Amino acid sequence: MQQQHLLVGVDVGCRKHHVAIGGSGGITEQFEITHDARGFAYFFGRVSEQARRQRLPVVVGMEGTNGYARPLDQLVKDKGYTLLNVNNLKLARFKEIFASPTKTDSIDAQQIVTLMMMAPFMEQVKESLQPVLTVSEIEQQLKRLSRRRRH
Numbered sequence: 001m002q003q004q005h006l007l008v009g010v011d012v013g014c015r016k017h018h019v020a021i022g023g024s025g026g027i028t029e030q031f032e033i034t035h036d037a038r039g040f041a042y043f044f045g046r047v048s049e050q051a052r053r054q055r056l057p058v059v060v061g062m063e064g065t066n067g068y069a070r071p072l073d074q075l076v077k078d079k080g081y082t083l084l085n086v087n088n089l090k091l092a093r094f095k096e097i098f099a100s101p102t103k104t105d106s107i108d109a110q111q112i113v114t115l116m117m118m119a120p121f122m123e124q125v126k127e128s129l130q131p132v133l134t135v136s137e138i139e140q141q142l143k144r145l146s147r148r149r150r151h
Contacts, residue, residue: 006056009112028137083132
């Protein structure tokens with residue numbers, strides 16, 4: 001992330017997600033969305049408004065907790081945004097180093113943005129953020145078939 005980006009951190013939950021938006025100037029906005037079409041529409045409305053206003057490309061960092069990131073993760077990719085998977089264990093270590101007074105979901109979303117801001121400066125942080133690549137339809141079918149076979 002050498003150039004400027006609008007950074008979006010999403011702390012994933014089973015019924016709702018906490019979102020923090022920021023950049024080089026720190027956190028600019030925080031909100032909560034429900035895990036449904038209405039919440040996703042609200043998310044994309046707020047993010048695209050910020051991206052338009054600041055004229056920046058969007059990078060979303062999201063935990064892949066227990067599959068609760070779906071379908072939001074795919075919608076982020078479909079929108080053309082860069083999606084980073086945040087390693088939960090490395091995020092926990094990062095939060096130990098940069099401790100906050102309490103543990104809340106909104107603070108976790110802020111910490112994801114902070115982690116993304118620090119990535120260009122710390123080699124260890126880069127290992128915590130893995131780009132989620134677009135896979136072809138054939139690869140998706142193979143994945144579904146191999147999972148079905150395992151069961």
